Amino acid sequence: MRAVHTVNDLRDALESAEQIGLVPTMGALHAGHEKLIEMARRECRTIVVSIFVNPIQFGPNEDYSRYPRTLEQDLEACARCGADLVFAPSVEEMYPLPQLTFVEVTRVSEHLCGKFRPGHFRGVATVVLKLLNIVQPQRAYFGEKDLQQLQVIRRMVLDVNLPVTVVGVPTVREADGLARSSRNKYLSEEERRAAPALYQALQAAVSGIREGERDVTKVKSTALEILERQPLIRVEYLEIVDPDELAPVSTPIGASVRIAAAIWIGSTRLIDNLFVNAV
Amino acid sequence: MRAVHTVNDLRDALESAEQIGLVPTMGALHAGHEKLIEMARRECRTIVVSIFVNPIQFGPNEDYSRYPRTLEQDLEACARCGADLVFAPSVEEMYPLPQLTFVEVTRVSEHLCGKFRPGHFRGVATVVLKLLNIVQPQRAYFGEKDLQQLQVIRRMVLDVNLPVTVVGVPTVREADGLARSSRNKYLSEEERRAAPALYQALQAAVSGIREGERDVTKVKSTALEILERQPLIRVEYLEIVDPDELAPVSTPIGASVRIAAAIWIGSTRLIDNLFVNAV
Numbered sequence: 344m345r346a347v348h349t350v351n352d353l354r355d356a357l358e359s360a361e362q363i364g365l366v367p368t369m370g371a372l373h374a375g376h377e378k379l380i381e382m383a384r385r386e387c388r389t390i391v392v393s394i395f396v397n398p399i400q401f402g403p404n405e406d407y408s409r410y411p412r413t414l415e416q417d418l419e420a421c422a423r424c425g426a427d428l429v430f431a432p433s434v435e436e437m438y439p440l441p442q443l444t445f446v447e448v449t450r451v452s453e454h455l456c457g458k459f460r461p462g463h464f465r466g467v468a469t470v471v472l473k474l475l476n477i478v479q480p481q482r483a484y485f486g487e488k489d490l491q492q493l494q495v496i497r498r499m500v501l502d503v504n505l506p507v508t509v510v511g512v513p514t515v516r517e518a519d520g521l522a523r524s525s526r527n528k529y530l531s532e533e534e535r536r537a538a539p540a541l542y543q544a545l546q547a548a549v550s551g552i553r554e555g556e557r558d559v560t561k562v563k564s565t566a567l568e569i570l571e572r573q574p575l576i577r578v579e580y581l582e583i584v585d586p587d588e589l590a591p592v593s594t595p596i597g598a599s600v601r602i603a604a605a606i607w608i609g610s611t612r613l614i615d616n617l618f619v620n621a622v
Numbered sequence: 623m624r625a626v627h628t629v630n631d632l633r634d635a636l637e638s639a640e641q642i643g644l645v646p647t648m649g650a651l652h653a654g655h656e657k658l659i660e661m662a663r664r665e666c667r668t669i670v671v672s673i674f675v676n677p678i679q680f681g682p683n684e685d686y687s688r689y690p691r692t693l694e695q696d697l698e699a700c701a702r703c704g705a706d707l708v709f710a711p712s713v714e715e716m717y718p719l720p721q722l723t724f725v726e727v728t729r730v731s732e733h734l735c736g737k738f739r740p741g742h743f744r745g746v747a748t749v750v751l752k753l754l755n756i757v758q759p760q761r762a763y764f765g766e767k768d769l770q771q772l773q774v775i776r777r778m779v780l781d782v783n784l785p786v787t788v789v790g791v792p793t794v795r796e797a798d799g800l801a802r803s804s805r806n807k808y809l810s811e812e813e814r815r816a817a818p819a820l821y822q823a824l825q826a827a828v829s830g831i832r833e834g835e836r837d838v839t840k841v842k843s844t845a846l847e848i849l850e851r852q853p854l855i856r857v858e859y860l861e862i863v864d865p866d867e868l869a870p871v872s873t874p875i876g877a878s879v880r881i882a883a884a885i886w887i888g889s890t891r892l893i894d895n896l897f898v899n900a901v
Contacts, residue, residue: 354785440781443727443728443781444727445725446723446724447723447724447726449722449723451722468723469782473782476782476783476785477783498723502723502752503723504629504752
């Protein structure tokens with residue numbers, strides 16, 4: 344496995360590569376990322392992992408500066424999971440000029456996290472377009488934990504005719520259900536003990552729908568009650584949404600929806616979601 | 623030469639193509655487009671001309687519906703100039719879903735025409751990104767007559783790391799100086815006689831600067847006087863701008879600037895520009 348830090352070195356390294364699979368990450372790799380790399384390994388011949396903490400997707404009061412940066416361990420994880428090439432550019436390499444060009448994916452970006460993180464998905468779509476143009480993969484892998492990111496990218500790829508297949512990879516969870524996230528590192532022991540309530544709340548909503556409840560308010564109340572029992576948790580949103588554009592659905596709930604939530608525990612923001620698919 | 627109308631047919635036709643040159647047009651081809659195709663012919667092995675009147679770059683009160691559509695003559699011109707492939711998709715082929723994704727090139731899009739055609743360059747950047755992704759050319763050719771479009775695309779290509787070289791091709795003019803444009807067809811005989819004042823005004827500005835005038839207001843006055851002598855002409859803007867982002871410059875005028883103007887003659891809007899380069 345090789346690590347490169349510039350666009351030119353990456354393009355040189357990939358010159359005669361075929362069937363490229365790209366796994367875009369912000370580093371601080373965990374079992375969720377490892378699953379992305381392993382999935383890519385099974386489906387592609389050349390596996391590229393990008394590691395880049397993208398400043399333009401963080402708001403001014405967000406955690407850009409404290410976001411965990413663990414390049415050495417990340418390189419070990421990439422090698423272990425079968426990556427061929429790691430692309431770990433500097434901010435100056437990715438943004439050598441003032442970035443004037445931005446990709447907006449309307450509607451899909453506007454719900455859920457989009458309401459609370461203005462400009463976030465614009466930053467995500469823009470950097471992913473850059474990475475796709477730099478690496479030119481046939482397949483690109485994204486975790487389903489970041490559901491809205493996945494849907495924004497799926498729609499961008501369709502809308503701008505990018506010749507890449509976007510693959511969503513199921514969320515990896517701890518034994519107690521907490522979704523793996525680089526941000527779990529921020530949690531104190533006490534906060535970590537409260538965190539699984541997020542998954543439990545989503546599960547309760549799924550169970551309610553599976554058992555036949557079709558009233559949005561009732562399903563949400565059941566889930567919110569579980570979160571409200573935790574004094575350390577503040578709910579940012581919990582919504583039942585359609586699976587494509589992620590807009591909140593209305594009563595009666597249809598057969599195929601997503602339950603998505605964002606919570607704060609202390610100064611840490613966590614998101615998670617579950618699928619309820621048509622039987 | 624072949625003409626194809628779908629993305630799939632185009633990709634099939636280009637499967638083993640090398641050194642692709644793309645000439646994106648809205649059809650109604652004239653000598654300016656022919657020069658683009660001929661330039662591509664000299665520099666590339668496979669020449670693709672796209673012909674698509676892009677609805678999302680027209681404002682609600684603009685000339686989308688009456689824009690000239692002359693596909694048969696366009697195909698003849700493409701064949702004559704040495705194109706290998708014409709891509710002439712329908713609106714449904716280019717926008718099979720509601721288009722939710724848009725590319726914004728800030729700053730460069732905001733001056734000149736950007737002030738008077740809100741959303742125009744967003745529509746241009748978005749469709750050009752789509753065409754570049756569909757055709758995947760090594761080089762793409764654009765006329766310098768549409769200076770702001772050229773600069774928007776140049777910046778987009780840099781900012782999103784598209785692996786394509788953007789080539790600007792000098793404006794082709796009629797004997798009396800009028801820049802060739804598909805919209806010249808809209809002009810009545812009387813309007814056509816007034817139209818060369820646009821080029822004359824720009825030339826007067828260039829002469830003034832070349833002769834040492836460095837005062838923006840004075841250079842503009844000289845040019846505007848020429849336009850104001852024509853009762854059929856209404857000036858939308860006439861600006862002296864920097865060559866990259868096309869922002870108006872201030873006195874004293876530097877050595878390398880562009881003079882750009884937009885005028886209305888009756889219901890026809892014409893644009894033109896000239897370069898004043900550092901000696």
